[in-house]
Each structure stands twice: as structure tokens, then as C-alpha cells.
Amino acid sequence: MRKLYVVIRRELAIWRKRPVYIAGSVLVMAFCTLFYLTFLGKGVPDDVPIGIVDMDNSTLTRNFVRQLDATQLGKVIRYPDFAMAREDMQKGVITSVCVLPEGMYADVQAHRKPCFTFYVNTLYFLGGSLAYKDILTMINLTSGAIQKEEMMMKGIDEQSIIGQLRPIDIDVHMPGNPTMNYGGYLSNMMLPGVLEMIIVILIIYSFGTELKYGTSVHLLEKTGNDIVTAIGGKMALYTLLFTFLAFSLEFILYGWMKFPLQGSVGWMLLNAFLLVISSEAVGLFIIGCVPVLRFAISIGALYSVMAFSMSGFTLPVEAMPAGIQGLAAIFPLRHYYHIYVQCGMFGTGFAGCWKEIVHLLLFCFIPLAVMLRLHKAYLYQNYPKK
Amino acid sequence: MKDTYFGNWLTDVWGVFCRELKTIFSDGGFLIIFFVAGFGYPLLYNLIYRNGVLEDTPIAIVDEADCQASRRYIREVDATRELSVARKCATMNEAIDLLKDRSVNGIMYFPSDFGDDLAAGRTAKLSIYADMSSFLYYKNLLMGSEFVMLDEINRVQVEKAVCYEENLPYNRTFSYSIFLISAILMLIIQQVMFYGSSMIAGTAREEHRSFATLPGNLSGYGIGRVAIGRGAVYWLLFLGVGIYITTIVPAICGFPQRGSFWDILILLAFFVTDCVFFCFTWSSFITRRETVFVLLLFMSPICIFLTGFSWPDCAIPRFWKMISYIFPSTFGCKAFINLNTAGGSLNTIQPLLVAMAIQTMVYYVLSCISLYIENKAVQRKV
Known part of the structure; x- marks a missing residue:
């Protein structure tokens, strides 16, 4: 126990001497939290620019354009001809173009069913789909308004008109994110992903620098050649630091920002803690396998960048090729995501997430496989130096 | 030099x-x-x-109407690229359990008066519940059910006043x-x-x-x-x-x-x-x-x-x-x-x-x- 304390004090002294440890964890996390929460602060983008080529310029089309401009989602930019609008769409200045053909009003009057044409640049995924939704809604409303007017003139009563105009209505429920908040949706997973990244890298860095600068022998001297105490002492301190960061993150997300959460926040805290210890285990495993800081940290970087894609919160894992799907399991973030969905979104509690908890706990055993190697490396420094 | x-x-x-x-x-x-x-x-x-496109998202159906119109709707939903009907449930609770299990990623619910409303010329309502854990599930559920709705509406409705033509030139399938x-x-x-x-x-x-x-x-x-x-x-x-x-x-x-x-x-x-x-x-x-x-x-x-x-x-x-x-x-x-x-x-x-x-x-x-x-x-x- 005393030795453990000695290791912790030694590590604290290292932190004081080299600010990179605190900067690399607390500062980075603070910056990222600030970034994602302010960058995506709007939740849902509004005033998405929509290009309009109005070749009719009648009361009907002008009204359509005004209405489209008045929606929360859209903002209209007018173009004299299609070529210019298309160029701007290709540049990404606007994500969609809506063409109102010449003679539209006259065609409507004569029951000739004129045709709106619209183009969407779906390479800008979110902006494109929002513009698409907005234009489609407005076209349907315009069509409905014209039909309603006609039917009223024929003397059909209001009730039947609505029944005819909108025979089927879909009532959409979005449990877990009722306001369609993209900001919340993305930061909920991006920020834990950043945390995992920080943990893996910093653990590799911390254990690797001991090797790089040859201080590992000194560390082992302090513990009487006991690698378990040496690792335990360092880990205890890091677990404390990262758990503090993880808990702060959860409180910011669900306490301060009030992103929707079913069930108790306790599950998310447990989840965050499991993410911390499993990511630490991964970091330790990597530096144990490759006890050369320069290689290990490159591998750690390559690994932790993949976690964002492989957690499957944007493109679901089942849409990936079969061979890749299994790989998702080696990223703690994937399991964190599962637990978040089960406990945070559906509120299923322990019954829904115990398998994932076991998964994350299993991560903690992998460093055992490299303990011996790490011990030897720490003691004899027997690894390629150059 | x-x-x-x-x-x-x-x-x-x-x-x-x-x-x-x-x-x-x-x-x-x-x-x-x-x-x-x-x-x-x-x-x-x-x-x-x-495979940048998520296809055949599994959904559960709760059909309390059990009429010709709802059955046709379900068949058509199953035929869309976006959705596939994985389970048919007797009650909503059963479907919710499946959603929580993640064996399905959405629920489509037809209330008992769905067919009657449609026949009487009133607006018939159906409800969808989306798994919001990935927005692509939501998008699929929404698009799949709306495509079928638009198709169904065309059977019932008087002719539209205007039509539209959509083009997604650079990325057709989203x-x-x-x-x-x-x-x-x-x-x-x-x-x-x-x-x-x-x-x-x-x-x-x-x-x-x-x-x-x-x-x-x-x-x-x-x-x-x-x-x-x-x-x-x-x-x-x-x-x-x-x-x-x-x-x-x-x-x-x-x-x-x-x-x-x-x-x-x-x-x-x-x-x-x-x-x-x-x-x-x-x-x-x-x-x-x-x-x-x-x-x-x-x-x-x-x-x-x-x-x-x-x-x-x-x-x-x-x-x-x-x-x-x-x-x-x-x-x-x-x-x-x-x-x-x-x-x-x-x-x-x-x-x-x-x-x-x-x-x-x-x-x-x-x-x-x-x-x-x-x-x-x-x-x-x-």
C-alpha cells in the first residue's frame, strides 16, 4: 500500500513537471466540449439556402417563393437562369434548386397540371435533405391550396375536402430525441469518442515515456521490482482523472445541456466509468504489445480514430460489409453506444445492457496478456531503440 | 554554374x-x-x-385495423427498399419490447378506425415510432412510410393540381x-x-x-x-x-x-x-x-x-x-x-x-x- 502511494506521488510530480499530461486530457476535453456544443449549438440548421429560378413570375409562383422563404428551414436565393443556379449548386453555395416553369399559373388555371422541377445536391447530406424536405412540403401545400380552393367553389364541405386532400396522415414519434436535435445526437457520441481517444493516447504516452527516457527502472526500484504495483499506482491516478472528466462530460450533456435521457443518469455514469477503464486497458495493451513509444502511439492514433466510424452511430454497423461488422466489437466506444441506446434512450436498465457491461469488463483482462512483456521491457529495456 | x-x-x-x-x-x-x-x-x-445505403430496416407492425387498406399498406411497405416487415405484433407492448430488444428499428401502428376513416372520406391516421439511435433508421422509416402514403393517396385523392419532378444529380440514392x-x-x-x-x-x-x-x-x-x-x-x-x-x-x-x-x-x-x-x-x-x-x-x-x-x-x-x-x-x-x-x-x-x-x-x-x-x-x- 505504501509503495502504491509512492508511485502515485511520483506520477503527480511528473504531471507537475510536464504540463502535457493535464493539457492533453483536461484542456483537450474542455476544448472539444466547447467546440461540439457551440458548433452544433443550433440543434437543427435553419435558413438553408435554396435556389429559385422563377420563369413564370406570376402571383402563384411569387407566392410560392415567399412562402418557401418564410419557412424556418429555408431561405430563398433567386437566380435569373438555371445555368447560374446549377453552377452555384455545384459549388455548394446552395444545396438545391427549384425551377418554376413558364406559364405555370396559366396551366393551373387551365387544369394542365404544370410541373415543378427541383434538384438537390445530396453531397451535402444534411443541408441537402433538409432542403429536399422543405421544398417537397411546400409543393404539397401549394397543390393542396389550389385543390382546396377549387373544391370549395364546387360547394364541397370542409370536412370532406380535408378527407380528400389528405386521406392518410402519418403521426411520427421520435422516442429518445423528440425535437430531432442533430446537435445532441452528434455530440452525445462524438464527445465520448474524443474521451476514448484521449485515454488511449495518454495511457500509451505515459507508460511509453518511462521506456523512452529510461525512467522505468527508477519506477520499478520504487516498488521493489513489482510491476503490478507500478501499473496499479499509475492507473489509479489516471482512472481518477479520466473518471472526473467522464462524469463532468455526462453532467454537461444530460444535466446542463438537458439532452433527452430516459431512466436514471446513474446508468450513464456507470457507462462512462466502464468506457474509461476499458479504454485504459486498450491503451495498456497496445504499449504492452509494442513497448516502443514511437510505434505504440502511432498505432494508438490509428486505432482510436477508427472508433468514431466503427461505433455505428451514423452509419449503422449492420450496413457495413460482414467482415467489418465483427471488428466493431474491439472498440469500447461501440459498447458505450449500445449501453447509451439501451439505458439512455429506451430506459431498459440492467436487463437491456448487461451483455455490453460484461463486454466492457472483459476489456480489463486483456492487459494481463502483456503484463510479462511489459515487465521485462521496463526492467531490461529490451526493445528496439532505433 | x-x-x-x-x-x-x-x-x-x-x-x-x-x-x-x-x-x-x-x-x-x-x-x-x-x-x-x-x-x-x-x-x-x-x-x-x-454499402452507403441502409436497406430493409426491420420494423414491427401492429395492425389493429386489419382491413384491406391496412394490409395493402403493409405489403407495400415491405416492398420498399427502405423497410422490411420483420414482425407482426398483436399489441403495442409486444412491439415496444421488440424495439427495446433492438430486434426491430421501428414500429408502424394502424389504429382500429384506419379502414373506416378511409372509407368514410375522413383523414385516416397511422403512427410510426422510430429508433432514434441512428438518424438513418429514422430516415428510412419516414421515407418508406411516406412513399407508400403518397402512392395510396393517389388512389383516393382527386387529381393533383401540380406535379413535381425530383432530381438528385450527384448522389442519387442519398x-x-x-x-x-x-x-x-x-x-x-x-x-x-x-x-x-x-x-x-x-x-x-x-x-x-x-x-x-x-x-x-x-x-x-x-x-x-x-x-x-x-x-x-x-x-x-x-x-x-x-x-x-x-x-x-x-x-x-x-x-x-x-x-x-x-x-x-x-x-x-x-x-x-x-x-x-x-x-x-x-x-x-x-x-x-x-x-x-x-x-x-x-x-x-x-x-x-x-x-x-x-x-x-x-x-x-x-x-x-x-x-x-x-x-x-x-x-x-x-x-x-x-x-x-x-x-x-x-x-x-x-x-x-x-x-x-x-x-x-x-x-x-x-x-x-x-x-x-x-x-x-x-x-x-x-
């Missing part, structure tokens, strides 16, 4: 070039990043996102991969170069052999020679990587290639030059080899957001918009999307090329200044 200014210049640049090339290829950490991230990741990302990969490819070039060159710079400073100490025979001159000599190494290497990433990888993976090869090459020349001096400028703050990962690895996902292709430009707060001008990727990714995937011409991306050219000049000056300062500091120490 030997003694002319230009001759000297050339010899010096060549010397620096060779030395840097030797350093790079004897550095294992750099080589891992260079080969795995530079050559492997573009392929890996393509593999992960190969494919997630075409959207994401286009931007990621360019970002990989920038990030690999940044982490790689920072590692090299950090190592040099650790070993007190800063490359800023100009070769002895230069006697204090030639900051430009060092910058250009070193830059040429990265420029050549990453132009190669760039050609591989922007032309060979898309060809291997069957990714749309609508831009002409020469246009892409011109874009790459601008982008890679910009990246070289961007990396030199920022790597002058890296004093130890590994700290670049500890302190700056988190920038990769942030750069993706800053390019403005995923989160629309109009919704980016002003402050972050300013910050985004620091990175070559902000212009490079967009230029590649517009040029290659949307099939634009050099004319389309001209403003972006100009922006990159300005950035290059600024970063060239900055990297020279930082070299100068460092050189002075090193000399003072000696």
Missing part, C-alpha cells in the same frame, strides 16, 4: 532534400503512419462505407458513403502529412539537431532553401499519395469520378503545397515527437465538421467559420467534392484555389519566420 547564386541555391536545396528524405525513411513511426494511414485508410474507409468518403479522402492527405511531419520535427528537436540549424556552408543564409528543400520531400511524397487517393482509390472502389484527371492534378498541386507549409508552420510548436498525438489528435474529427460539408455552412457559428480558415482541408475537401464528385470544372472551384494560394503564401512566410526564430535561438544556445 557552381559559383553562381542559383547554383549554390540548387546545391543547398538538394542537400537539405536528401537529408530530409533519409531522415523520413529511417523513421519507423513515420512510416507506419505514412503507409497504414496514407495508403491503407482510404481503402479501409471505402470498405467500411461500401448514399452515405459518397457523401462522406469524398471529403474524408482529402482530409487524410492533410492529417497524415501533419502528424508525420510533426513527428519528424519533434524528433529533430528532441535530439537537439534542429533542422533549423542551417547547413554550415550556408553561413546564416538560406532559410528559404531549408523550407523549400524540406518542403520538396513532403510535396513529392504526398503528391504521390494524393494521386493514389484521388484517382486510384476511387477507381478500385467504384466511386464516382466525374472530374478530369488534369483538373484533379491541379487541385492536388495547390492543396499539397498548401498542406506542406501549413504543417511546417504548426509543427514548429511541437517540441517532442509524441506530443503531437497527445495534444492534437482530436483535430481530425473537428476538421471534418469545419469543412462545412456535413453541418451546413449556413449553420456554422461565425467564430468557428473564422477558425476553419486556418485549415487547408476547409477548401481542399470542398474543392474535391465539387470537382470530382459533382463533376465541376476548374472554374467551379476557382475561388477555393485562390483561397488555398493565399493560404500557401501566408503559411510560407510564417514557416520561414519560425525557422528564422528557431535558428537564432539554436545559435544563441551554441
Whole structure:
């Protein structure tokens, strides 16, 4: 126990001497939290620019354009001809173009069913789909308004008109994110992903620098050649630091920002803690396998960048090729995501997430496989130096 | 030739070039990043996102109406590309349990008066419940059920007053991969170069052999020679990587290639030059080899957001918009999307090329200044 304390004090002294440890964890996390929460602060983008080529310029089309401009989602930019609008769409200045053909009003009057044409640049995924939704809604409303007017003139009563105009209505429920908040949706997973990244890298860095600068022998001297105490002492301190960061993150997300959460926040805290210890285990495993800081940290970087894609919160894992799907399991973030969905979104509690908890706990055993190697490396420094 | 200014210049640049090339290829950490991230990741990302479209999302049906109309609706929903009817449940509770199990990703509920309302000419309501854990589930559920609704409406409704025709020219199926990969490819070039060159710079400073100490025979001159000599190494290497990433990888993976090869090459020349001096400028703050990962690895996902292709430009707060001008990727990714995937011409991306050219000049000056300062500091120490 005393030795453990000695290791912790030694590590604290290292932190004081080299600010990179605190900067690399607390500062980075603070910056990222600030970034994602302010960058995506709007939740849902509004005033998405929509290009309009109005070749009719009648009361009907002008009204359509005004209405489209008045929606929360859209903002209209007018173009004299299609070529210019298309160029701007290709540049990404606007994500969609809506063409109102010449003679539209006259065609409507004569029951000739004129045709709106619209183009969407779906390479800008979110902006494109929002513009698409907005234009489609407005076209349907315009069509409905014209039909309603006609039917009223024929003397059909209001009730039947609505029944005819909108025979089927879909009532959409979005449990877990009722306001369609993209900001919340993305930061909920991006920020834990950043945390995992920080943990893996910093653990590799911390254990690797001991090797790089040859201080590992000194560390082992302090513990009487006991690698378990040496690792335990360092880990205890890091677990404390990262758990503090993880808990702060959860409180910011669900306490301060009030992103929707079913069930108790306790599950998310447990989840965050499991993410911390499993990511630490991964970091330790990597530096144990490759006890050369320069290689290990490159591998750690390559690994932790993949976690964002492989957690499957944007493109679901089942849409990936079969061979890749299994790989998702080696990223703690994937399991964190599962637990978040089960406990945070559906509120299923322990019954829904115990398998994932076991998964994350299993991560903690992998460093055992490299303990011996790490011990030897720490003691004899027997690894390629150059 | 030997003694002319230009001759000297050339010899010096060549010397620096060779030395840097030797350093790079004897550095294992750099080589891992260079080969795995530079050559492997573009392929890996393509593999992960190969089926960019989520198909046949399983849903549960709760049909309390059990009438001809609802049964036809269900059959049609099952036939859409987006959805597949995985289970039919007797009660809503059963369906909710399935949703919580994640055996289905959505529920469609027909209330008992669905058929009656439809027959009586009233608005019939149906409800959908989406799994919001990924927005693609939600999108599929919404689109699938709306397509069927529009089709059903056409059976009942009087003729529409106007019709519409939709075109999604560059990405017809709303494919997630075409959207994401286009931007990621360019970002990989920038990030690999940044982490790689920072590692090299950090190592040099650790070993007190800063490359800023100009070769002895230069006697204090030639900051430009060092910058250009070193830059040429990265420029050549990453132009190669760039050609591989922007032309060979898309060809291997069957990714749309609508831009002409020469246009892409011109874009790459601008982008890679910009990246070289961007990396030199920022790597002058890296004093130890590994700290670049500890302190700056988190920038990769942030750069993706800053390019403005995923989160629309109009919704980016002003402050972050300013910050985004620091990175070559902000212009490079967009230029590649517009040029290659949307099939634009050099004319389309001209403003972006100009922006990159300005950035290059600024970063060239900055990297020279930082070299100068460092050189002075090193000399003072000696």
C-alpha cells in the first residue's frame, strides 16, 4: 500500500513537471466540449439556402417563393437562369434548386397540371435533405391550396375536402430525441469518442515515456521490482482523472445541456466509468504489445480514430460489409453506444445492457496478456531503440 | 554554374532534400503512419462505407385495423427498399419490447378506425415510432412510410393540381458513403502529412539537431532553401499519395469520378503545397515527437465538421467559420467534392484555389519566420 502511494506521488510530480499530461486530457476535453456544443449549438440548421429560378413570375409562383422563404428551414436565393443556379449548386453555395416553369399559373388555371422541377445536391447530406424536405412540403401545400380552393367553389364541405386532400396522415414519434436535435445526437457520441481517444493516447504516452527516457527502472526500484504495483499506482491516478472528466462530460450533456435521457443518469455514469477503464486497458495493451513509444502511439492514433466510424452511430454497423461488422466489437466506444441506446434512450436498465457491461469488463483482462512483456521491457529495456 | 547564386541555391536545396528524405525513411513511426494511414485508410474507409445505403430496416407492425387498406399498406411497405416487415405484433407492448430488444428499428401502428376513416372520406391516421439511435433508421422509416402514403393517396385523392419532378444529380440514392468518403479522402492527405511531419520535427528537436540549424556552408543564409528543400520531400511524397487517393482509390472502389484527371492534378498541386507549409508552420510548436498525438489528435474529427460539408455552412457559428480558415482541408475537401464528385470544372472551384494560394503564401512566410526564430535561438544556445 505504501509503495502504491509512492508511485502515485511520483506520477503527480511528473504531471507537475510536464504540463502535457493535464493539457492533453483536461484542456483537450474542455476544448472539444466547447467546440461540439457551440458548433452544433443550433440543434437543427435553419435558413438553408435554396435556389429559385422563377420563369413564370406570376402571383402563384411569387407566392410560392415567399412562402418557401418564410419557412424556418429555408431561405430563398433567386437566380435569373438555371445555368447560374446549377453552377452555384455545384459549388455548394446552395444545396438545391427549384425551377418554376413558364406559364405555370396559366396551366393551373387551365387544369394542365404544370410541373415543378427541383434538384438537390445530396453531397451535402444534411443541408441537402433538409432542403429536399422543405421544398417537397411546400409543393404539397401549394397543390393542396389550389385543390382546396377549387373544391370549395364546387360547394364541397370542409370536412370532406380535408378527407380528400389528405386521406392518410402519418403521426411520427421520435422516442429518445423528440425535437430531432442533430446537435445532441452528434455530440452525445462524438464527445465520448474524443474521451476514448484521449485515454488511449495518454495511457500509451505515459507508460511509453518511462521506456523512452529510461525512467522505468527508477519506477520499478520504487516498488521493489513489482510491476503490478507500478501499473496499479499509475492507473489509479489516471482512472481518477479520466473518471472526473467522464462524469463532468455526462453532467454537461444530460444535466446542463438537458439532452433527452430516459431512466436514471446513474446508468450513464456507470457507462462512462466502464468506457474509461476499458479504454485504459486498450491503451495498456497496445504499449504492452509494442513497448516502443514511437510505434505504440502511432498505432494508438490509428486505432482510436477508427472508433468514431466503427461505433455505428451514423452509419449503422449492420450496413457495413460482414467482415467489418465483427471488428466493431474491439472498440469500447461501440459498447458505450449500445449501453447509451439501451439505458439512455429506451430506459431498459440492467436487463437491456448487461451483455455490453460484461463486454466492457472483459476489456480489463486483456492487459494481463502483456503484463510479462511489459515487465521485462521496463526492467531490461529490451526493445528496439532505433 | 557552381559559383553562381542559383547554383549554390540548387546545391543547398538538394542537400537539405536528401537529408530530409533519409531522415523520413529511417523513421519507423513515420512510416507506419505514412503507409497504414496514407495508403491503407482510404481503402479501409471505402470498405467500411461500401454499402452507403441502409436497406430493409426491420420494423414491427401492429395492425389493429386489419382491413384491406391496412394490409395493402403493409405489403407495400415491405416492398420498399427502405423497410422490411420483420414482425407482426398483436399489441403495442409486444412491439415496444421488440424495439427495446433492438430486434426491430421501428414500429408502424394502424389504429382500429384506419379502414373506416378511409372509407368514410375522413383523414385516416397511422403512427410510426422510430429508433432514434441512428438518424438513418429514422430516415428510412419516414421515407418508406411516406412513399407508400403518397402512392395510396393517389388512389383516393382527386387529381393533383401540380406535379413535381425530383432530381438528385450527384448522389442519387442519398448514399452515405459518397457523401462522406469524398471529403474524408482529402482530409487524410492533410492529417497524415501533419502528424508525420510533426513527428519528424519533434524528433529533430528532441535530439537537439534542429533542422533549423542551417547547413554550415550556408553561413546564416538560406532559410528559404531549408523550407523549400524540406518542403520538396513532403510535396513529392504526398503528391504521390494524393494521386493514389484521388484517382486510384476511387477507381478500385467504384466511386464516382466525374472530374478530369488534369483538373484533379491541379487541385492536388495547390492543396499539397498548401498542406506542406501549413504543417511546417504548426509543427514548429511541437517540441517532442509524441506530443503531437497527445495534444492534437482530436483535430481530425473537428476538421471534418469545419469543412462545412456535413453541418451546413449556413449553420456554422461565425467564430468557428473564422477558425476553419486556418485549415487547408476547409477548401481542399470542398474543392474535391465539387470537382470530382459533382463533376465541376476548374472554374467551379476557382475561388477555393485562390483561397488555398493565399493560404500557401501566408503559411510560407510564417514557416520561414519560425525557422528564422528557431535558428537564432539554436545559435544563441551554441
